[in-house]
Amino acid sequence: MSKVKKIIKTITVDIEKCNGCRACEAVCSAFHAEPKYSTINPERSRIRMMRHPLKDIFIPVYAGEYTPAECMGRDKYIIDGREYDECGFCRAACPSRTLFHEPDSGLPLKCDMCEDDPPQEKPLCVQWCINDALIYEEREEEVEEEVQIDDVEVGIKSLADKHGIDKVVETLTRMSQKS
Ligand code: SF4
Numbered sequence: 688m689s690k691v692k693k694i695i696k697t698i699t700v701d702i703e704k705c706n707g708c709r710a711c712e713a714v715c716s717a718f719h720a721e722p723k724y725s726t727i728n729p730e731r732s733r734i735r736m737m738r739h740p741l742k743d744i745f746i747p748v749y750a751g752e753y754t755p756a757e758c759m760g761r762d763k764y765i766i767d768g769r770e771y772d773e774c775g776f777c778r779a780a781c782p783s784r785t786l787f788h789e790p791d792s793g794l795p796l797k798c799d800m801c802e803d804d805p806p807q808e809k810p811l812c813v814q815w816c817i818n819d820a821l822i823y824e825e826r827e828e829e830v831e832e833e834v835q836i837d838d839v840e841v842g843i844k845s846l847a848d849k850h851g852i853d854k855v856v857e858t859l860t861r862m863s864q865k866s
């Protein structure tokens with residue numbers, strides 16, 4: 688496999704600086720609304736705030752990869768004496784919870800680093816986090832050329848898991864006949 692240069696974008700989360708204000712959720716959902724900035728709905732955000740104000744726990748978690756299967760167990764973390772929820776740090780859009788699924792369609796949500804044309808100077812959640820809990824960096828790396836899984840493929844797979852492949856094929860066939 689050949690090597691290619693790639694810009695690696697990272698957002699570092701400083702949990703100690705997060706106060707749970709949820710500005711990141713609001714701006715992410717507005718940025719991804721249709722039309723852009725027309726609505727605010729945290730259920731559509733690619734970053735979600737895990738909040739336990741009485742325990743001083745505020746964890747911003749980014750939507751990661753879609754997975755069709757639940758994992759076999761659950762992870763619990765205790766850090767500095769604070770016990771975090773099972774799955775509290777997990778980024779997956781998985782069938783065991785509604786988190787990181789688009790509320791109407793059930794399609795998985797994934798952080799896209801606010802890809803835009805023209806590009807944003809920084810991702811919106813980073814720009815709106817006035818507490819500097821989200822720190823954005825870019826670096827160039829040589830990586831193996833990889834075959835990207837197409838977003839459409841991920842979406843169809845998710846619908847097939849939810850409604851069954853026969854129903855999805857039947858719907859697509861009906862739609863193609865109408866167009
Ligand atoms: S980087 Fe952009 S897409 Fe990702 S969570 Fe932040 S606002 Fe949402």
Ligand code: SF4
Pocket residue numbers: 704705706707708709710711712736745747815816817818819820821
């Ligand atoms: S905007 Fe920053 S401080 Fe507010 S909830 Fe998000 S990460 Fe935490």
